[in-house]
Amino acid sequence: MDQHGPLQREQLPDIKEAARLLREGGVVVFPTETVYGVGADARNSDACRRIYEAKGRPADNPLIVHIASISQLRELTGGNPPEAAVRALELFAPGPITVVVRHNGSISPVATTGLETVAVRIPSHTVALALLEEAAIPVAAPSANRSGRPSPTTHPMALGAMEGRVDAILDGGPCSVGVESTILDCTTTPQRILRPGGVTLEMLLAAGFDVAALRNSGEKRPEPAGESMKGGEAPTETADSSLSEYRAPGSRYRHYTPEAVVHLLEEGDSEGRGNGFLEGAEPRTVGLLGTASAIDSLALSVAAKAALLETVSFESLEAYARGMFSSFYAFDQAGCRAIIAILPPAEGVGVAVRDRLSRAGSAL
Numbered sequence: 001m002d003q004h005g006p007l008q009r010e011q012l013p014d015i016k017e018a019a020r021l022l023r024e025g026g027v028v029v030f031p032t033e034t035v036y037g038v039g040a041d042a043r044n045s046d047a048c049r050r051i052y053e054a055k056g057r058p059a060d061n062p063l064i065v066h067i068a069s070i071s072q073l074r075e076l077t078g079g080n081p082p083e084a085a086v087r088a089l090e091l092f093a094p095g096p097i098t099v100v101v102r103h104n105g106s107i108s109p110v111a112t113t114g115l116e117t118v119a120v121r122i123p124s125h126t127v128a129l130a131l132l133e134e135a136a137i138p139v140a141a142p143s144a145n146r147s148g149r150p151s152p153t154t155h156p157m158a159l160g161a162m163e164g165r166v167d168a169i170l171d172g173g174p175c176s177v178g179v180e181s182t183i184l185d186c187t188t189t190p191q192r193i194l195r196p197g198g199v200t201l202e203m204l205l206a207a208g209f210d211v212a213a214l215r216n217s218g219e220k221r222p223e224p225a226g227e228s229m230k231g232g233e234a235p236t237e238t239a240d241s242s243l244s245e246y247r248a249p250g251s252r253y254r255h256y257t258p259e260a261v262v263h264l265l266e267e268g269d270s271e272g273r274g275n276g277f278l279e280g281a282e283p284r285t286v287g288l289l290g291t292a293s294a295i296d297s298l299a300l301s302v303a304a305k306a307a308l309l310e311t312v313s314f315e316s317l318e319a320y321a322r323g324m325f326s327s328f329y330a331f332d333q334a335g336c337r338a339i340i341a342i343l344p345p346a347e348g349v350g351v352a353v354r355d356r357l358s359r360a361g362s363a364l
């Protein structure tokens with residue numbers, strides 16, 4: 001998978017210090033290739049509790065555990081990891097894939113929220129890998145945003161979210177993937193994708209995994225009882241089923257929302273909703289993002305264009321994934337009151353982008 005450049009010599013002291021902090025029960029924000037994470041010793045309940053506090057995260061939403069090698073996965077599973085989990089990591093790690101496996105009890109129940117399973121990944125960012133190797137412990141780390149906010153994909157975003165709440169914040173530049181890892185539940189056969197991400201369904205199928213196909217995003221569905229997702233929109237569903245059963249526990253929470261209100265459009269926008277909305281908006285108050293071709297095809301009127309404050313257009317689905325959360329941040333910084341996001345096609349990493357956008361906003 002994608003790699004960041006080699007470590008700079010001057011980064012080493014900070015990484016060593018951050019590893020020491022982690023071993024001593026501290027909380028450290030570090031870059032990964034997907035998004036920045038806020039990490040602590042996964043075996044230390046007090047340290048893990050501090051992550052929930054720093055994020056304002058509900059206590060029943062388990063954390064992803066980061067490791068440096070497949071041998072650590074063997075340890076965490078009592079020497080008995082599922083074949084599919086090992087294969088997934090052999091093929092796609094270090095990189096944006098997380099495997100859900102049964103653990104041997106060594107991970108804090110604060111990190112797992114008492115589940116028998118744990119979500120584990122090996123990040124490919126050179127700073128993350130160096131930190132994990134140096135610390136030589138499993139590191140629980142959710143995305144480093146305040147709960148409900150967009151995940152940080154740049155150092156300034158991570159600082160904005162976590163400064164003053166943690167013991168250290170490492171700088172690894174902008175994240176190369178930009179959306180969180182794909183979560184693959186390996187406790188069942190066939191395996192199930194609980195969250196789409198940088199390792200796509202197409203990649204898993206091509207590698208011979210027998211995964212349940214994700215249905216397209218953005219379709220209307222009934223709101224599940226007792227959940228707080230906005231707008232009754234289901235970003236993704238597995239082919240055969242009842243959502244809650246198939247999703248990562250955290251998916252039921254409101255997610256990824258910037259200050260500005262996010263409105264979603266399908267590519268093509270045949271009803272002209274984009275023009276209609278923008279023509280009614282105040283001048284220079286709206287941010288627009290989408291693929292370059294989708295933005296061109298909006299054919300905005302002069303009056304509609306006047307409402308735009310910033311426009312970000314992406315040349316590929318990968319660029320969209322990489323730039324989505326940082327665009328939200330830039331729009332908020334610029335003072336946008338609303339954002340129009342044009343949903344990309346549900347293919348490749350576009351599925352993950354649609355998933356995140358559909359939780360951040362609702363159809364225009």
Ligand code: TXA
Pocket residue numbers: 032034035036037038061062063064098100115117118119121123141142143144179180181183194247248249250251
């Ligand atoms: O790319 C990523 O995965 C980033 C970086 C920092 O590594 N981390 C991340 O963590 O996205 P977080 O906490 O924002 O998302 C973790 C998701 C949550 O939806 C949680 O419910 C789910 O993983 N999860 C954790 N443990 C699980 C388990 N045992 N079974 C199913 N889902 C689990």
Ligand code: MG
Pocket residue numbers: 142143151
């Ligand atoms: Mg998150």
